[in-house]
Amino acid sequence: MVASRNFLAALSGVLASVKAATAGVSTLDVRAVDPCAAISNQTWVAPKDVRACFTSFAVDPTIKANIIDVVNKTLAFHTSVNYQKSAPEPFTADVHEDVLADLARISGQSYANELDLHVDLSRTLKRLDDGHCVYINQCFDSLFLTFVPTPLVLLTDAFGRQSVHIAPEAFTVATAEFKDEVQFWQDALPGDLKGKLASLSGAKVLAINGQDPSVAVDANAKINGGFQGLGTRQNSFFASYNTASTGWNYIMGAFAQQSLPLTDSVTLTIQRVNSTRIETVTIPYRSRIGTGAVPWTDSASFRQNNCVAIPGTNGVDIFGPDPQRRSLPVNPANKFRQAPIPDSVDPRKHLLNVMLDSMPQQDIVLPPGLTPQNPLPGSSGVAQFFMLDDKKTGVLSLGSFSSGGLDSLNAALLTGLQNLKSQGATQLIVDISNNGGGFICAAHWLHRIIVGPKSTTVPQAGLDTMARAGPLAQLIVQKITEGIDPNNFLLFNPLNWRFANNTPFPADFDWLAHPVEKVINGRQDAFSIRLGNECQPFDSEPPAEALFDPKKVVIVGNGRCSSSCSLFSITMAKEEGSKTVVYGGRKGVQQQYCGTVGGQSSDFSTMDTEVKSTQLKNNSLAPPDFLTNSVQGITFRLGFGIDDPTQPEEWQNHPADVNLPLTADIVNNPVAIWKQVAKTVL
Numbered sequence: 001m002v003a004s005r006n007f008l009a010a011l012s013g014v015l016a017s018v019k020a021a022t023a024g025v026s027t028l029d030v031r032a033v034d035p036c037a038a039i040s041n042q043t044w045v046a047p048k049d050v051r052a053c054f055t056s057f058a059v060d061p062t063i064k065a066n067i068i069d070v071v072n073k074t075l076a077f078h079t080s081v082n083y084q085k086s087a088p089e090p091f092t093a094d095v096h097e098d099v100l101a102d103l104a105r106i107s108g109q110s111y112a113n114e115l116d117l118h119v120d121l122s123r124t125l126k127r128l129d130d131g132h133c134v135y136i137n138q139c140f141d142s143l144f145l146t147f148v149p150t151p152l153v154l155l156t157d158a159f160g161r162q163s164v165h166i167a168p169e170a171f172t173v174a175t176a177e178f179k180d181e182v183q184f185w186q187d188a189l190p191g192d193l194k195g196k197l198a199s200l201s202g203a204k205v206l207a208i209n210g211q212d213p214s215v216a217v218d219a220n221a222k223i224n225g226g227f228q229g230l231g232t233r234q235n236s237f238f239a240s241y242n243t244a245s246t247g248w249n250y251i252m253g254a255f256a257q258q259s260l261p262l263t264d265s266v267t268l269t270i271q272r273v274n275s276t277r278i279e280t281v282t283i284p285y286r287s288r289i290g291t292g293a294v295p296w297t298d299s300a301s302f303r304q305n306n307c308v309a310i311p312g313t314n315g316v317d318i319f320g321p322d323p324q325r326r327s328l329p330v331n332p333a334n335k336f337r338q339a340p341i342p343d344s345v346d347p348r349k350h351l352l353n354v355m356l357d358s359m360p361q362q363d364i365v366l367p368p369g370l371t372p373q374n375p376l377p378g379s380s381g382v383a384q385f386f387m388l389d390d391k392k393t394g395v396l397s398l399g400s401f402s403s404g405g406l407d408s409l410n411a412a413l414l415t416g417l418q419n420l421k422s423q424g425a426t427q428l429i430v431d432i433s434n435n436g437g438g439f440i441c442a443a444h445w446l447h448r449i450i451v452g453p454k455s456t457t458v459p460q461a462g463l464d465t466m467a468r469a470g471p472l473a474q475l476i477v478q479k480i481t482e483g484i485d486p487n488n489f490l491l492f493n494p495l496n497w498r499f500a501n502n503t504p505f506p507a508d509f510d511w512l513a514h515p516v517e518k519v520i521n522g523r524q525d526a527f528s529i530r531l532g533n534e535c536q537p538f539d540s541e542p543p544a545e546a547l548f549d550p551k552k553v554v555i556v557g558n559g560r561c562s563s564s565c566s567l568f569s570i571t572m573a574k575e576e577g578s579k580t581v582v583y584g585g586r587k588g589v590q591q592q593y594c595g596t597v598g599g600q601s602s603d604f605s606t607m608d609t610e611v612k613s614t615q616l617k618n619n620s621l622a623p624p625d626f627l628t629n630s631v632q633g634i635t636f637r638l639g640f641g642i643d644d645p646t647q648p649e650e651w652q653n654h655p656a657d658v659n660l661p662l663t664a665d666i667v668n669n670p671v672a673i674w675k676q677v678a679k680t681v682l
Helices: 005-022 027-033 047-054 061-077 099-108 114-126 170-177 182-188 213-224 230-235 299-306 332-336 406-422 440-451 471-484 564-576 604-613 670-680
Strands: 135-137 144-147 152-156 162-166 204-208 240-244 247-251 265-271 278-284 286-289 352-354 383-387 393-398 427-431 437-439 465-467 516-520 523-527 553-557 579-583 599-603 630-639 658-660
Touching: 047 114, 047 144, 047 286, 061 099, 061 114, 061 135, 061 471, 061 604, 061 630, 099 114, 114 135, 114 213, 162 213, 170 182, 182 278, 204 213, 213 230, 332 630, 352 440, 352 564, 352 599, 383 406, 393 406, 393 670, 406 437, 406 440, 427 670, 437 440, 437 564, 440 564, 465 599, 471 604, 553 564, 553 670, 564 579, 599 604, 604 630, 658 670
Parallel strands: 393 427, 427 553, 553 579, 579 658
Antiparallel strands: 135 630, 144 286, 152 162, 162 204, 204 265, 240 247, 265 278, 352 437, 383 393, 465 630, 516 523, 599 630
């Protein structure tokens, strides 16, 4: 593991203080005086007990300075820093974070403990509302996941009135996922509700902590991050679903599942189903140990095992003396990517556009009564195919744009769509609920095979892009063109890129030597020349004809479609005229059918490998190694817009054609939602 002398000294000091405080006392006494020992070897604990461990560590000035230095210097590769200082309309009111100024503020500010520092830093980057640009520290984020067994949904009644409810399937989900803790919640219910957790399912929620539920929804939207659109961040509060590589997953929503143990309980004012009685119930949150946590026995081992940089946290010099260097360690960012990325995937060769979140994807199972049955041949992992009862509407439920590998996913998409067409499907629903992106070329492939060869798909089915041309990035490209990477191992190598006319760059072309200068929100910035397609011609031959009329294609989701999913949805909607539907959004709030577009995402570890492999690590512009078990994401390339091709697509409008109300009989029921879409939109 990687650690500085100062960091190890700090750990030794903690260990010494623990030993001194616990000498000659029993194990029980040790757990009493050491809050991290108190929660060791336990599956479920109270959030306050996790907080007691997390807040027991004073801020180490060396570690604080290191984190801020890495984040600051890595942001030089992030394309959107100056745009996000004040985003263009329609997102000006949502995205207005001067992240560089806030990092300077954090640097000079004092904090009571490390958790307070982390929360401020994490939320600062989340205010960018950019699911690519995040900061995650595995010492805190999702080391424990904090749950309440009552996920919420936003339902619309027969009169068009919307109200928040405990999900009808809440108890079914809780008993399946939390079977070892449900009794705790049963016993915690007050009075005659004790032992009747099931009776809360479907209840109307009149207040959350004494306030209208909309207050809690909007408060979460301010700190949740990930998406520019307010409606999408509101929707993240509620339960939903996703097609995962292992099956159908249930997404608890931000109310019922949290990455930090900051909430001890929630008080709900409810009206249960088939009752006129108004009741108030306080339900405790419980924190469950995360699957990635490394066991510990005390504060010192907690820190050493979970808080120090691990293999993959930092990059490597792939041309170094170790012959294994070219087999990079598993990137810890994979854990937090909102799409399944096989550890064997090299993001330098299979380009990714994937959302990152401090909450890793979970495998909570969608209840059997809600899970679509009998997928058609060609269904595989994240790509599931169905034919509706009308025998003319085919469905592709696509949970991400990555799975086992690019070639296998592309083959599954083609086979499945061809099977739908052969069975008589003339119209198509693509359900991209909670699709966090994946392989860029899979998004372009799906666009191309649906609509066939035409001016919008040949020679390029995607968007032109640009990378940021900061001084360090320019030095990296200069080193590569001087011959340091003859076999094209590095992302910045010109052999990976093309001119806007889709002509490949020559091997010695210094593509950042003459950057395009821009002034963005009053700040000078610089970017690469316009970059063309990197995916076509595809490795496999696409069909010579369209599989579906794009105007008979509807893209359906809850707005949480990002990265490669956005690249696909935007080109289908804006270039091909496909309809877009967001389900479950608040009335009166414009729903965006996607967000966090980017053009290509990356992370600190990948950029650090570029820096080290070009022998620039000692340059004053280069970020140092993380001392902590941290992940930082960035947007490496921004796609140019379709409506306005001179500006990034990132902050252009993506309004859904339809905001489909969810009713009690269709909420979190994919087939019922698809049938409603087929009936009302197609």
